[in-house]
Amino acid sequence: MNQKRKMKHTIRKQALETVWRREFTADERAWLEGHLGGDDAQRLLFEEEEALSRLLTGVPNAPLSSNFTARVVAAARLEEARSARGGGDLGTAGWLSRLAGYVKRSWVTQTTAAGLVVAIGLSVVYGVKAYQRQQFVQVLATVTQVAVIPEIEVLQDFDAIRLLGRVQAPRTTVEMDAALLAALQ
Numbered sequence: 001m002n003q004k005r006k007m008k009h010t011i012r013k014q015a016l017e018t019v020w021r022r023e024f025t026a027d028e029r030a031w032l033e034g035h036l037g038g039d040d041a042q043r044l045l046f047e048e049e050e051a052l053s054r055l056l057t058g059v060p061n062a063p064l065s066s067n068f069t070a071r072v073v074a075a076a077r078l079e080e081a082r083s084a085r086g087g088g089d090l091g092t093a094g095w096l097s098r099l100a101g102y103v104k105r106s107w108v109t110q111t112t113a114a115g116l117v118v119a120i121g122l123s124v125v126y127g128v129k130a131y132q133r134q135q136f137v138q139v140l141a142t143v144t145q146v147a148v149i150p151e152i153e154v155l156q157d158f159d160a161i162r163l164l165g166r167v168q169a170p171r172t173t174v175e176m177d178a179a180l181l182a183a184l185q
């Protein structure tokens with residue numbers, strides 16, 4: 001069934017191309033009538049095409065401009081460029097690609113982007129420095145709270161401190177404790 005449909009389509013196409021180029025001969029008309037059978041819609045289509053072709057043969061050809069070929073080639077290149085960048089009907093992707101192309105070419109946009117990068121970098125640097133200062137203040141506050149000033153009696157017992165310097169470094173913790181006790185007495 002599909003093969004018959006393809007064949008009918010091919011016959012119709014050949015008949016239409018013949019009508020567009022020239023008038024049917026008597027044999028071709030009989031051949032076409034045999035293939036059309038009782039299909040009035042197809043017969044009407046071929047009659048309309050034949051009448052239109054007769055009308056168009058009477059119309060003189062329009063004069064072509066001297067640069068017709070150059071215009072056709074330029075239009076073809078323009079259409080090719082349009083289809084390469086996303087077509088004439090710009091959807092969201094087409095507008096975004098056009099915007100990206102403008103951003104790449106614009107020196108104002110590039111300068112603005114560079115300024116934005118510098119501003120972000122400087123704010124990060126100052127933020128890190130402020131954070132480091134804050135941490136330093138917290139550590140300093142903790143150290144000042146923990147640090148205890150020695151009592152006056154310890155500082156007045158200068159002889160014990162002086163004797164500590166003369167004591168030889170012991171080898172074990174027991175010897176160290178004994179040396180410390182000896183220095184304090």
